[in-house]
Amino acid sequence: MKNYFESLGSRMMNEIKANEHLFVSVNGEKSHFVRFNNAKVRQLGTVEDLNLSIKLISGNKVSDGSMTCSGDLEDDTIRGLDELTRIRKEIDSLPEDPFVIFPKAGDGSSNEYSGSLLEPSETVEALVPAMKGNDLSGIWASGKVFCGNLNSKGLSHWFSTDTFSLDYSLVTSAKKMVKATFADTTWNQEAYEKYMNGSIDKLRLMEIDSITIDPGSYRTYIAPAGVSDIIDMFSWGGVSEASIQQGDSALCKMRSSSAKLSNCFSLKEDFSRGTVPQFNSDGEVAPESLPLISRGSLENTLVSSRTAKEYSVKSNFAGRGEGMRAPFMDPGGLSEEDILKRLDRGVYLSNLHYLNWSDRIGGRITGMTRYSCFWVENGEIVAPINDMRFDDSIYNFFGENMEDATNKSQFNPDIGTYDGRGFGGTFCPGVLLRSFELTL
């Protein structure tokens, strides 16, 4: 696929005219999916997808187009050139963009991570027997994902990786659930069966009758999977410099006044593990590590080159949306075995669900508890709790009410598949909170 990309990119570059600049990129996947319900197969199939994107700059005017490609170099060259013709036709009529970012020369990169994956036709037989006797709903996704880009200054990057994930929910007869994700790059049948059995063991905890707790403020432990969902919110009207400049960020207060989060809270972009490309769609390479919030203080935001030009700040080569691509939240001092003891009396939340800013400028997030959530007394689990709504501000729960974080940051893989199969994920610890507001 890399050879196809280089050939196609080169053919496109041969077409540029004087005063034109061009970015060409491809992305795609070959993914096998199996959807499960009741530990049986609901739907299954394979998706092969390949997209070519072209961004043309002529003078200070910009237009771009992308299209599905067939994988046939001759056909796809025709498609690409047709799109370039369409773009050229409209570009003169567009307004000038004073913040246009021109391509730059630089050091390219090529990283290909090969794995050992199950054959699609063998997948069901490998997965289902270990689920037997349980009610399981979930999705298997496996295969190669890839992306590359090239600009008219000759800079070129390529990244591909083989990954798989089985993301699933186990369900009791009383409709209580345990969530788990088995993800890696090399299939190991024995490791899978052990992991599945571990999840089934956890399900037994959910067989105890659930209790309903009243709305109010509770000492709370949120496990890494739940914290990961909160960290995701920082990529949506959070750490983006453009969002702050345009009055659309929960972190505006940290920029404009002395608002701070807890000393226990530190967040950075960290590409050192190589699970995601360090280059953005314009081929710019982000720093390997960039502290965003350090010990509660806003140290850096994510700044794309366009934002940098518009607001006269320095770029750190963020992507267009200025979201985190390799988030890493620092661990704290709480050991795994001390979580319940330190929580003492309160709620233990394994997962959260459907988060949204309820007051973005105020930093307030609402959402639901989901899956394995428990009431804890005297440092011991008493019973699962029925789902509760929370509505609280990051300036409270990641601020003065954050007591500690666990001493390990756990990897929570990105298993999203909206615009193609995701890769990478969020590293974060669990957090112990003095108080967390449950409202309904």
Added chain:
Amino acid sequence: MRHHPLINLNSQKNKYTINMKNFNLKSILNKLDVKADWVGLRLLKESTTWRVIRDGNPQANTRHTSCGVMVEVLCNGQFAYFATPSITMESIQSAAERACKYAHAASRYSVHSFTSESRPANSGNYSSPYKMLQNDISPGRINEMMLKANDALKVSDKIVSVHAATGVVESSSHFVSSNGSDINQDFLYVGTSFSATSQDGNVIQKRTEEDKNQQVGMELLDENSIIEKCNTIGSQAVELLDADECPTEKMDLVLDSDQMMLQIHESIGHALEIDRILGDERNYAGWSFVNLDDFGTLQYGSNLLNVTFDPTISNEFASYGYDDGGMKADKEFIIKDGLLVRGLGGKESQIRSKVPGVANFRSSDWNRAPIDRMANLNVEPGSSTFDDIISSVERGVFMQTNRSWSIDDYRNKFQFGCEYAKLIENGKLTKTLKNPNYRAISTPFWNSLSMVGNNDTFDVYGTPYCGKGEPNQSIRVGHASPVCKFNDIEIFGGA
């Protein structure tokens, strides 16, 4: 060996134009050599164009064209698919063979053993209504209108950021199946999005209009009405800076149609999708508080509540002739006089659940298999005028335009926030309120419905961002509703 493209890549007019009429999908289907109980081919070409101006400068002039074939087979009672962007006889043959292999391998573990009954045979066409096509307004002219919209939004120095965008989607699909379906559907969707953010010290407010997506032509882009609308959005964004915080108390809630859209979507639509009730979605979007035996028995709302699945409303975003399983789409009552009577499930779900459903087995693109989606789900108009509703409220809040949404995985406990509100005191709209929110539980909320607005209060909205499914799919839905009043709701303000 190079495969021969089946689409007309070399036509004089545009080499990448897929002429759906010239492309004989049926002939390909007939030539396929696979041992399957049923085969379906769905060819989709969809082109999405965005033109965006922010703060007086172009932010995007971008187009994405998605094109490929979804090959579905049924073997031993199990469906399987292979989605390929390579539209050649060889690729489609290979895709069908591999899908058959998957289906055979999985058939001993099937959730349900289907027959071709779940893919009804239908033939027909559908086309969106329009007066002007995309090319009837030049890219330069659209940019010019969006620039003027930016100017109109910036009504004051207190406006710190403005945004205006136009999105146009041209979509054509052709579905053929081995049991005789042959369906062509052409869609034209046009939508606009406008917003203004105001700031005064640490107070920041935002006003938007972005869910007015419709099946319509480029005639939607009328400069005068855009400028008038943007002036209002900008003025209200400034007005909110000095508005009172929404009070925290239980009182009556009146929702405008643009917030009813979200209310219907989250607390009726998703709850009634039969695949959710059957548990398909439990690992992602969630389950439902509704059980299969609730159909025909559950009083979902007050007797004023009438909800329809209606793919026949001209211009509504998710109108269509047939779903992606080939079922003909007709208007059906889902909730009648408050009683739950029918589910939102396509043919597969109807067979599995034995609950009456609708034609809503839909996919977001050529590379996703169809699942139950809500499409157009509307609250039918009642008999109250807007003045009747407001004058009936002693103390309450009238809310417009969603800005925050969250609901649990069973679709029970929701919390929604709006951009703009008015206090209602003694039957009159009085002060403007900022940061209005409310929370409730679905069926008690709908049973508190006490007044339903008439046709004059009825408006049609739509969004392309309904997320669901594994693998994930974001799909178009439409929601139309009158203004509605709910009694004694928990209302509260911002941080």
